Amino acid sequence: MKVIVTKNNEDASKKAFELIKEEMNNGAKVLGLATGSTPIPMYQDMVNSDIDFSNMTSVNLDEYVGLAPDDPQSYHHFMQVNLFDKKPFAKTYVPDGLATDAEAETSRYNKVIADNPIDLQILGLGRNGHIGFNEPGSPFDSETRKVPLTESTIEANARFFDNENDVPKFAYSMGIGSILKSKKIILMAFGSAKADAIKAMIEGPATPDCPASALQNKDNVTIILDTEAASKLA
Ligand code: F6R
Numbered sequence: 001m002k003v004i005v006t007k008n009n010e011d012a013s014k015k016a017f018e019l020i021k022e023e024m025n026n027g028a029k030v031l032g033l034a035t036g037s038t039p040i041p042m043y044q045d046m047v048n049s050d051i052d053f054s055n056m057t058s059v060n061l062d063e064y065v066g067l068a069p070d071d072p073q074s075y076h077h078f079m080q081v082n083l084f085d086k087k088p089f090a091k092t093y094v095p096d097g098l099a100t101d102a103e104a105e106t107s108r109y110n111k112v113i114a115d116n117p118i119d120l121q122i123l124g125l126g127r128n129g130h131i132g133f134n135e136p137g138s139p140f141d142s143e144t145r146k147v148p149l150t151e152s153t154i155e156a157n158a159r160f161f162d163n164e165n166d167v168p169k170f171a172y173s174m175g176i177g178s179i180l181k182s183k184k185i186i187l188m189a190f191g192s193a194k195a196d197a198i199k200a201m202i203e204g205p206a207t208p209d210c211p212a213s214a215l216q217n218k219d220n221v222t223i224i225l226d227t228e229a230a231s232k233l234a
Helices: 009-025 040-048 075-084 102-115 151-160 176-180 192-203 211-215
Strands: 002-006 030-033 057-060 062-064 091-093 120-123 145-148 170-173 184-189 221-226
Touching (some): 009 120, 009 221, 040 075, 062 075, 102 170, 176 211, 184 211
Parallel strands (some): 002 221, 030 120, 184 221
Antiparallel strands (some): 062 170, 145 170
8 A cells, every 4th residue: 555645635536536547647537536525626637638538438436325327416517517527438437316226226337336346436535534425434344235325424424415414324435345356446534624634544443443544554555645634654
């Protein structure tokens, strides 16, 4: 695991985009993508670049259960607005938030991942150490499944909704095991609210209590932080 500490999220996002370009030059065809505030500046850099993504495939980490693709709070919508509308990809995959048969939807998505092995996975980090919506307690070998969101995640994500009660209580999320199958992984975390999770992830034991600690001891993982997120590291 390589840890890079940058001055701020702009520098961090530029670094992440450089790594994406490097992997694309090396033949990467499938990007695993995340939503949330962390990757937004990197998506802006991608949008403002002259790089062509029209031969690329993307596979997103997660989607809220119950939200339609055109719902402004859905992760489908987030990806359209922040990236795909401006930089078209050949194929984009996001779990279907409206799927009512969770078993059918999760096996469909596991097949999407198997058919499109991820060359480079981009991750953010939850304050509680989650990656994707793999909340504390998630097994390291988990695949895509329907997961309940913890109170801390609902509270953290309430900022995107009019009311905390509107935050969905479940999501479809790629599992930790599926994330670990990616050829390369970049995790970004910014701000002091992430400092405890970063410390637990990097310096604590590898345990499902901190899902991101599954990335420890992996040569193919790069962690890109700003100084605040890195502030509690020894
Ligand atoms: C989003 C996702 C989540 C976020 C995490 C951090 O697709 O999988 O794990 O990366 O909750 O969110 P932000 O970036 O909003 O702090």
